[in-house]
Amino acid sequence: MNNAIEVENLIKVYKNGVRAVDGVSFSVHEREIFGFLGPNGAGKSTTIKCVIGLLRPTSGTIRVLGADTGQDPGVVKRNIGYAAQETAVDDRLTGWENLYLQGRFYHLPRAEIRRRGEEVLKLFGLWERRNDVAGTYSGGMLKRLDIACALIHRPRILFLDEPTLGLDVQTRKTIWEYIEMLRGEHGMTIFLTTHYMEEADALSDRVAIIDRGKIVALDRPGALKAGIGWDLITVRFSTDGGELGGLLSALLALPEVREVRETEDGIYRIAVERNGDRLIPRIVRLAEARGIGIHSIRLKRPTLNDVYLHYTGREIREAEGSREELIRSRVMARRIRR
Amino acid sequence: MTFLSDVWYVAWRELVKFFRAKVRVVVTLIQPLLWLGLMGNVLEGFTKSPYVQQMLGTSSYLSFMTPGIILMTVLFGGVFSGLSIVWDRRIGYLEKLMAVPISRGAIPLGKMLAAAIQGGIQVLVIILIATAFGVRFAAGPLGVLLILLVAMFFSSILSGFSLALAVRVKTQETLMAVVNFLTMPLMFTSNALFPREAMPGWLAAIAKVNPVTHAVAPIRELTLRGWDWGAMYPGIAVTVGLALAIGIWAQWTFRRATAE
Numbered sequence: 001m002n003n004a005i006e007v008e009n010l011i012k013v014y015k016n017g018v019r020a021v022d023g024v025s026f027s028v029h030e031r032e033i034f035g036f037l038g039p040n041g042a043g044k045s046t047t048i049k050c051v052i053g054l055l056r057p058t059s060g061t062i063r064v065l066g067a068d069t070g071q072d073p074g075v076v077k078r079n080i081g082y083a084a085q086e087t088a089v090d091d092r093l094t095g096w097e098n099l100y101l102q103g104r105f106y107h108l109p110r111a112e113i114r115r116r117g118e119e120v121l122k123l124f125g126l127w128e129r130r131n132d133v134a135g136t137y138s139g140g141m142l143k144r145l146d147i148a149c150a151l152i153h154r155p156r157i158l159f160l161d162e163p164t165l166g167l168d169v170q171t172r173k174t175i176w177e178y179i180e181m182l183r184g185e186h187g188m189t190i191f192l193t194t195h196y197m198e199e200a201d202a203l204s205d206r207v208a209i210i211d212r213g214k215i216v217a218l219d220r221p222g223a224l225k226a227g228i229g230w231d232l233i234t235v236r237f238s239t240d241g242g243e244l245g246g247l248l249s250a251l252l253a254l255p256e257v258r259e260v261r262e263t264e265d266g267i268y269r270i271a272v273e274r275n276g277d278r279l280i281p282r283i284v285r286l287a288e289a290r291g292i293g294i295h296s297i298r299l300k301r302p303t304l305n306d307v308y309l310h311y312t313g314r315e316i317r318e319a320e321g322s323r324e325e326l327i328r329s330r331v332m333a334r335r336i337r338r
Numbered sequence: 339m340t341f342l343s344d345v346w347y348v349a350w351r352e353l354v355k356f357f358r359a360k361v362r363v364v365v366t367l368i369q370p371l372l373w374l375g376l377m378g379n380v381l382e383g384f385t386k387s388p389y390v391q392q393m394l395g396t397s398s399y400l401s402f403m404t405p406g407i408i409l410m411t412v413l414f415g416g417v418f419s420g421l422s423i424v425w426d427r428r429i430g431y432l433e434k435l436m437a438v439p440i441s442r443g444a445i446p447l448g449k450m451l452a453a454a455i456q457g458g459i460q461v462l463v464i465i466l467i468a469t470a471f472g473v474r475f476a477a478g479p480l481g482v483l484l485i486l487l488v489a490m491f492f493s494s495i496l497s498g499f500s501l502a503l504a505v506r507v508k509t510q511e512t513l514m515a516v517v518n519f520l521t522m523p524l525m526f527t528s529n530a531l532f533p534r535e536a537m538p539g540w541l542a543a544i545a546k547v548n549p550v551t552h553a554v555a556p557i558r559e560l561t562l563r564g565w566d567w568g569a570m571y572p573g574i575a576v577t578v579g580l581a582l583a584i585g586i587w588a589q590w591t592f593r594r595a596t597a598e
Contacts, residue, residue, distance in 0.1 A: 011559060052437060053437075054436055054437055077437065077438065078439050082434075084437075086430030087429075088428070090358075090431060091429075092355045092358060093351065093354060093355065101350070101351055102438065104347040104350075104437060105344065105439070106438060133358075212561070293547060
């Protein structure tokens with residue numbers, strides 16, 4: 001498998017002395033959705049900006065589609081699309097004008113912009129509103145327009161920095177669908193940063209967890225979760241016969257099972273090392289063999305949040321995220337009022 | 339070629355927004371109307387004195403003042419260019435411009451071009467208003483065209499200056515404070531509205547080196563007397579030269595400021 005992006009030992013120290021990225025190495029495969037997960041200020045945006053040539057790395061090498069970002073910034077820019085954390089749409093231009101301008105900046109011929117522009121605007125459900133000034137769009141529409149702009153020149157890699165920051169849950173899900181479609185139907189490589197666990201989990205083929213400028217873990221979301229914790233099966237038995245003790249010993253005898261604990265009347269929590277889902281049918285069979293009825297059974301697996309907690313020793317700082325969102329929504333409101 | 343295209347589309351964006359902001363267009367027309375209609379006509383009374391006529395070089399204060407109003411309008415219009423950069427940075431559009439494969443130097447040049455075109459349109463309107471008030475441009479239609487060109491170059495000087503400042507300044511308030519601090523003195527230490535002969539010595543000395551004075555000279559020549567290249571050449575050279583220098587300076591600050 002070819003690598004779309006290769007980053008080695010990237011270090012970025014800002015002029016004010018802040019070491020935003022501190023020796024980061026990773027590679028992104030072609031046609032992969034690669035998630036960069038971390039709290040605000042972890043170095044996500046700085047890494048993206050170095051990779052696409054907006055910032056000059058202090059040291060390290062970056063290759064995008066085989067081209068060196070430092071030496072061939074033009075080659076890199078032409079082949080990638082970038083939608084920044086801030087929705088960089090000119091709200092006093094119409095949706096179409098925003099898109100047209102972007103096409104012109106990529107030096108596309110007029111006919112190509114018309115054809116491609118219609119395609120992406122229809123894809124993102126903005127075609128009907130294309131002649132309205134972007135200031136009249138909702139937050140979700142602005143973000144979609146921003147991503148549409150980043151796609152006008154058919155980039156091979158799409159960089160999305162916090163694509164769903166400050167959007168409501170419904171809109172967030174819609175953006176996720178678009179991202180998956182771009183990879184699925186258009187074979188695009190997507191590099192995405194987020195501080196939403198569920199977003200990294202739902203979308204990414206692989207996730208890098210970045211904290212204080214360093215990558216602390218990098219793997220498939222499932223593998224990351226499997227690596228840190230046990231699945232928890234909660235069972236509620238409907239009968240309370242003498243056979244229950246036998247069942248519990250049988251369960252404990254299974255190699256995957258680590259612990260069985262009674263919590264409330266008839267509710268037991270079974271901690272399983274891995275693949276809790278595959279254990280459920282066996283639990284059911286064992287119970288049936290002893291004539292014990294099962295009222296309900298539930299599986300809880302570790303989330304990426306648990307993974308994050310495990311690797312960084314702290315919860316992702318949602319409070320900061322929401323403060324940022326608050327400021328953003330204020331800026332947005334101000335822009336809409338104008 | 340792609341560089342020129344980049345410059346044009348940066349300008350295109352500003353122009354689309356300029357024409358969309360109808361109130362702004364109307365307001366920019368009202369101001370010269372007031373200046374010419376009120377101040378011009380009030381001061382017209384002074385020109386009955388032959389001594390004043392001699393100082394002005396014309397018997398009509400309106401004709402003397404029109405070149406000054408032309409430059410004042412593009413002066414106050416051009417300095418607004420920098421605001422668009424501060425705003426673009428605020429909404430992230432500046433970063434978007436950095437991420438697309440255009441030359442970074444095209445950003446200030448495009449905004450300067452937009453300022454020049456907007457200024458040209460405003461000047462055209464002032465010329466029409468002045469004509470309605472009875473001002474006759476001695477150099478004829480071609481002269482009016484040259485007036486337009488000089489004013490556009492002058493507009494791009496102010497635009498480039500405010501753009502280069504805007505790269506360093508982070509808020510619109512600061513930028514406006516700095517710019518206002520400079521534009522008013524620039525205007526009133528020039529001979530745009532009053533003849534240098536009427537000024538005290540020290541002011542006349544400042545007025546002599548003021549770029550506004552240099553830009554006014556060819557415009558006033560074309561308005562009051564007609565074609566005299568000898569009288570117009572220094573002013574045109576200074577204005578065009580300054581516009582080119584500021585254009586290069588603005589590009590340089592952009593390339594440098596965005597290189598981190």
